[in-house]
Amino acid sequence: MIRAVPHVAAMAPYALADLGRAGTVSLAQNESAFPPSPAALAVGRAVLDQMPLYPDPEWPDLRAAVAEVHGLDPAKVLCGAGSMELITCLIRAFAGPGDRVLGTDYSYAFAASAAAQVQAEYVKAQERDLTVSVDDILDAVTPETRIVFVCNPGNPTGTLIPNCELLRLRAGLPADVLLAVDQAYAEFADAENNPGEIFALAERGDTVVLRTLSKAFGLAGARAGWGFFPPDIAGEVRKLLNPNNISIPSQAMAATAMRDQAHMRNVVAKTAAIRDRFADGCRALGLDVPRCHTNFVLIRFASAEQARAADAALRVEKLLMRGMGGYGLQDCLRATICTRDVMDRALAVLKGVLG
Template identity: 40%
Template sequence: MPVTPRPGLDRIHPYIPGQSPTGGGGPGVKLSANESALGPSPKALEAYQGAADVIERYPDSNAVAVRTAIAGRYGLKAEQILMGIGSDELLGVLVRAYAGAGDEVLYPSATFSMYRIYAHSCGADIVQAPDINYTADVDALLGAMTDRTKVVIVANPNNPTGTYLSISEIERLRAGLREDILMIIDAAYAEYVTKPDYDPGVALVEATDNTAMTRTFSKVHGLASIRLGWCYTHPDIVSVIGKIRSPFNVSSTGQAAGVAAIEDTDHVDKVVAHTAKWQGIATQRLAGMGLDATGTEGNFVCVGFPDEDGKRAKDCDAFLRERNIMTRYMAMFGLPNHLRITIGLDDEMEICFDRVEAFMKK
């Protein structure tokens, strides 16, 4: 008899990453994976290269230096920080620790497609609550809670819509959920948000024993390839995750780069300013083409297209691909008539918007 995977795994369709330009059709432009146009801090790069001298040694399993640096930067308790292979690993391990076969993982409708994979990979079912105006709806999430709900995940701000929930809405969600439900705030894009009523949720994590906030070095810090993320949560949850995570999950080069990146606030400010500039230009240019972005709180814009033959998002995706410009078609994220365009360098953005305009005029 052949080996058979655990029930539930047959429900998983593998994650499809944002694609790279393939050559031909024009200069390659990759705006498909929400990477940082400006790359990492030069100091992070230097620290990474310096740490490469000792790669024959296992890294610090407790990642003390980078946890201390994060704690210092944000005024957190270092013992409540967990490091992971990107925030991806932490999201997956949190779901695996608190949900299993027969349980439900609840999250909004148009959101990060990995949540589905994490839930199914531990045998849990998924429940998605409908959004309102491309924004997570706290009442719908609370209404969708059942006896089987074990984990609720909200990306705040949300990928791919760029919308967000105010901290009072996040608190209302937490207050309305049963105490035995783990609430995960996935704040991968927190650094880009400028709205005064936004907060990634540190105080909520500290005030509760059932909330986790995840963050990443892949976006504003421009370190997607080193795979470094972190989570802030209650000490009891830290202990549980500590039992099941891989002991040397975060490399020494990654830890060194992380320390330097978190300390280089000037670089972060530069990235945030570049992103805000292009959010403004994007809104204007899209409006000029009769198109709308769903939200602006991230390093990307998610653009809705007309529901007309030849003018749909998938047509624009094909048009751009022919010209070697890769954006992300959003069907897999629950938005079959949207494209998500990552904010790239100035010339990449000019090229991309010029081509979208040409597509709309054709």
């Protein structure tokens, strides 16, 4: 019998969302409720005749678009097949057996899977009120800690800490500990947290900032993410990236979507309005919903049993939210924000469950 190496055989598969049966509306994947920029779709179609060619491994136009929008040096931008590829390669490059990757109670679970792939130990610092605690992260650092991984805004909580807390975290970490700030949902919070302050941390040489076009830009299917890296860190990570990782249409669409900031901001505003209306409706039913800074909300029920009842009732109506048992939040469901009519349907189901 052919066997995998022991540490891979011992791993559990990464838990993907249950997409339900045909006709089910998914509120489980944090996809955009609205389509991408029309200009991005048009340019994607326009380059389909280039499909016999390999994609450019330097992502020149996408890097240039990111640099133009954020005022960054394009040479320090790396692009990946979603930010997941960048997370994987970052951990592969800087952690291994005997090392620790430090996350938080509810930070993005994929980082734990990436750490397991290289036999690094993944540990969690405590969060307070479903929010990242810098003090608890600093208390959890040990001599074995190689990478600290922070999601801001958080997933699955949607909570946000101010930039000053991230700056305090970086100042308190040892110089040989790499800080990775996952900002997959940052476009929903940039109005509150000046992004330039966090990008500036990368200039120190010890911090990486990761973003994606899957959420606010509506390009989850294109698999395009990017990060701002110190040159020495980028050089090591680049060795591990697939050299043709983002397809020609995806690069073209991502660059055009990045430049169409007006469309992105409109999507963010519409999504936030539906999100806040839905969250207020949940709170009116007595549910606990933290203030959210993303395209989803975390709904906390009175008990795990009530959460399961809500999930079952939603499935009957072909609405599928994401259970949070994998995060230790058995009393919670996470709801991606969809169109207003879908969210109204979901709220009606919750109202029926709660009487």
